[in-house]
Amino acid sequence: MDRWRRSKLVLIFAKILGVIFPLKNKTRLGYFFISIAIGHLVVYLAAKDVLVSWLYHDDYLNITDMEDFETKLPIFQDYLYRSYVPYSIFNSLYPNETNADSKTLSVSQHLYENLNQEHDPRLIVSLWLNSLYQSLTHNNKLNSQFSLPFSWASILDLKSNFRVQYSTDLSNLDCIQFLGFAQIPLVNYTRHCQSLKSSPSGYPKVKFTGPLNYYTSIEAYKLASxxxxxxxxxxxxxxxxLGVxxxxxxxxxxxxxxxxxNSYNKYDLKSMIYDYLLTVPNESSHEFLYKGMNIQDQVQFLKEFWSSTDIESSYIPDRLIDGDxxxxxGSTMGHSTTLQKSDFQFDAEDFVNELKNxxxxxIEILTPNSLDHRLLRSIYPFxxxxxxxKYxxxxxxxxxxxxxxxxWRFFQKIDYSHYETQAILHRISRAWLRFAYNVGLNTWLAHGSLLGWYWNGLNMPWDQDLDVQITMESLITLARNYNQTLVVDLTSNNRENLGIGKYLIDVGSSIHLRExxxxxNIIDARFIDIETGFYVDITAIAFTRSVEKLSVKHKSSNELNQLLDPEFTNKENSNTIVKEDLYSDLYKLLTLMYKDENIFNCKNDHFYNLQDLNPLIPTLxxxxxxxxxxxxxxxxxxxxxxSLxxxxxGGYTFRPMLDIWVPNKICSKDRxxxxxxxKEVLLETKYTRAITSTHRKEMDTRYRSPITYTQQDEHEPLRVDPWIIKRSEKVEKFIKSSIY
Known part of the structure; x- marks a missing residue:
């Protein structure tokens, strides 16, 4: 449990004692310390779990839960890694088959009966992998025309978002009634809501066609999204x-x-389940139900196919792809760390005209749905x-x-625990970096993420997103070939996180407008975790004519001026330097850089030259x-x-001996x-030590020898995904109840 919650419980308990046992004024001070001690004792001992669940009714996780998970994993891992088909979907495929008698259930069957209605994010991925494998074995090659069905209703647990505050049927909730639910004044009501004539039981009669665009409650946002x-x-x-x-x-x-x-059908899920059952003829349908699917098996089948089958796998460069x-x-040319000026040069008018051509x-050769056509349709009219x-x-x-x-589309909640936030950002960071490496994009860490890397190779504990920059050339590649791609990270050998992380690449509509x-619209693209809504901010760096409009005298040009003259801050504060002479010199330097085409910026006015960036330094x-x-x-x-x-x-102190940031209130006298x-600090140190030690060695040798990395040098995930920890607690509970 988080520290602030413990402290809050202690104070609540102290106040309760003060009401029950009021003491005279002269003894209040002594009573206060006694009540605080008793409060701590209650929270940390027997009443801790009862009080937490009673007061907060939440499922917050911390790093001790991960330790507990790893300790107990051997006991229930065979069951934990199973993804079960919901019985409602199975029954729609096989309506004449009845469920087993609950009185004679085995452990596996009992577990299925308790989990068969719970959304498992790995199930749809397992079915995709199986469909790919069946296509490969049938054709003995990769069929370029192979495709997969998709619906948001199957990949995400959308129905649970319609149970936020209501215990009754939502079928009568239309757009007008949603006003009261969301507490939105009629005059400000969003234009993106349409009332439906009917909806299945449990679903509201509202259809949102765009963002809510109004401040409202968590429950209303979940329903709208x-x-x-x-x-x-x-x-x-x-x-x-990724990785298969x-x-x-x-x-x-x-x-x-x-x-x-239709909106509710999940036909894609049903069709793939039906096809999968055709591939296991020796297994009855109910045996499949209770056995479930193991995503690790599906990944292994694909790996064995590639290694044992003599097929020609063509790696077509992105520039030669016209359509999907x-x-x-995969990058077959290796990763160059040397950037060129041409990577940043961009003329919006030339870009749009070339795209139109x-x-x-x-269209003349009857391929109107080409990647170029999609890109042109996706950008704002030049x-x-x-x-x-706003995109x-x-x-x-x-x-x-x-x-x-x-x-907003994938929002679930605000109040994530510290561990949950760090675990989610851990996997989204790894997924983006692996995707970019695989595709061969020129991208690097920026802003708060670069600062986090500098200190210990990890995200800062107070950060809520990842910041990366990208060359303009790579942004165009991302926009043309990978916009609206759903990335599934299957690279880890660690089964705990396999198949949970899924990320939508969404490129903005004004990437060609560089001011x-x-x-x-200063963010060019995002890499969005569809399970939570967390994202990576992606901004492109380009050489454009917008530099001509800048004024070195403006306060917003402070960062630019430091690029032009590293001593700018000292000179500006000096009483012996004439400010007009200083600004005149800066303008001359800016003019020279511009003529040399060696000054680049993002749309949020962060400026760099080639020497700042080049060569990029490989790291972990x-x-x-x-x-x-x-x-x-x-x-x-x-x-x-x-910052260095x-x-x-932000309420944290970096502790050098631990190589991590620790909240100020923990071990406050130990700087x-x-x-x-x-305990939690020591566990955090234990789990991060492999990465922080590598980073410390890397920083110590930075100026002595060049460092190169291969994927074999990468570390396995240091955090277990929150969903799998919560799932393990349910599995453990059901196994115990079925055994005893």
Whole structure:
């Protein structure tokens, strides 16, 4: 349990004692300390779990839960890794088959009976992998025309979002009634809600076609986002299955909306289950129900196929792809750390005109749905005189600003525990970096993520997202070939996290407009965790004409001026330097850099030159291969000033002996970390030690020898996904109840 919650419980208990046993004024001080001691004792001993569950009714996790999970894993792992088919779906496929008698259930059957209605994020991935495997074995090659069915209703547990506050049927909740539920004034009501004539039991009569665009409650946002995904959201254009291709590369597979599908049907899930049962003729349907599917088996089948079958697998370069086909992707040319000026050069007008010419040619040869055509349709009209509308929308939750860290479409909740947040960011960081490495994108850590890397190779404990930058050339590649791709991370040999992480690549509509404008579209793309709404912010760095409009005298140019003259801050504060002469010199330097085409920026006015970035330094971040700019220290000093020396920030202190950031209130008198024996801190140190030790050695040798990494040098995930820990607790409970 989080520290602040423990403290809160202690104070509540102290107040209760004060009401029950009021003492005279002269003894109040002594009573206060006694009550605090008793409160601590109650919280930490027998009443702890009872009080927590009674007061908070939550399922918060901390790192001790992960330790407990790993300790007990051998006992129930065979059952934990099974994904079960919901009986309602099975019964729709085989309506004449009855369920087993609950009085004669085995342990496996009992477990199924208790979990068969719970959404398992691994099930749909297991079925996708099986469908791919069946296609490969049938054709003895990769069929470029192979595709997979998709629906948001099957991949996400949307129905649970419609049970947020109601215990009764939601079937009568239409858009007008939603006003009261969401507490939205009629005058400000969103234009994106449509009332439906009917809906199945348990589903509201609302259809959202866009973002809510109004501050409201968590429950209202969950309902609106689920309605949008259920009724209106486009499906991803393709899947990218990381780690299941030959040599550990990825497989790209186009998707299609399931035939005869509607918002509630899950036809894709049913059809793949039916096809899977045809491949196991010696197993009865109920045996399959109780046995379930193991995603690790499906991954292993594919690996064995690639290693034992003599087939030609073509790695088609992205630039030669005109349309979506099933293909193996992976960088076969290696990863160059040397960037060129051409990687950043971009002319919006030339880009749009060239794209239009390509689309015209594709229409002439009857391929109107080419990747170029999709890209052209996705961008805001270049010749428009108005600012493009805000593309990315976050969850606007009443009473907090934390909703800004979640994509509104996949929002679930605000109040994640520290462990949950770190575990989610851990896997999303690894997934993005592995995807970028596999595809061959030129990307590197930026802003808070770069600062986190500098200190110990990990995300900062107070960060809520990941920040990366990318060359303009790589952004165009991402937008053309991978926009609206759902990435599934299957790279880990650690079964605990396998198949849970799924991420949508979403590229904004104004990537060709390189000026800040009104600031609504400074983010070029996002890599979004569809299970939680957490995301990676992706911003492109480009050389554009926008530099000509800058004024070195403006306060917003402080970072730019430090790039032009590293001594700018000292000179500006000096009483002996004439400010007009200083600004004149800066303008001359800016003019020279511009003429040399050696000044690049993102749309949020962060500036760099080629020497800042080049060559990119290979490193490990969150345990996997990443890249950082060559002059990372200078960049961090420009952006955060004393960030490289400040051992305290955001309620945390960096403890060098532990190599992690620790909350100030824990071991507050131990600034070094050699006398801190807090259990959770010691566990955090234990689990992060492999990564932080590698980082410390790397930083010590940074200027003595070049460092290279291969994927064999990467670390396995250091955090178990929260969903699998919660699942294990249920599995353990059901196994115990069936045995005893």
């Amino acid at each position: 689920a309605s949008y995904l259920l009724h209106s959201a486009p499906i991803p254009d393709r899947l990218c299955l 291709g030959p040599n550990g590369n990825a497989v790209n597979i186009p998707t299609y909306r399931a035939r005869h599908d 086909v099933t293909r193996i992707i 390509k689309v015209s040619k594709s 010749d428009s005189n108005s600012e493009p509308p 990315f929308h976050e969850a606007s939750i009443l009473g907090t600003s934390r909703g800004a860290h979640f994509d 800040k404008g009104n600031g609504e 971040y969150e345990g996997v291969i990443a890249y950082v700019p060559n002059r990372y220290k200078e960049i961090l000093k420009r952006e955060y000033r004393k 020396l400040n051992y305290e920030y 070094i970390g050699d006398r801190c024996f807090d």
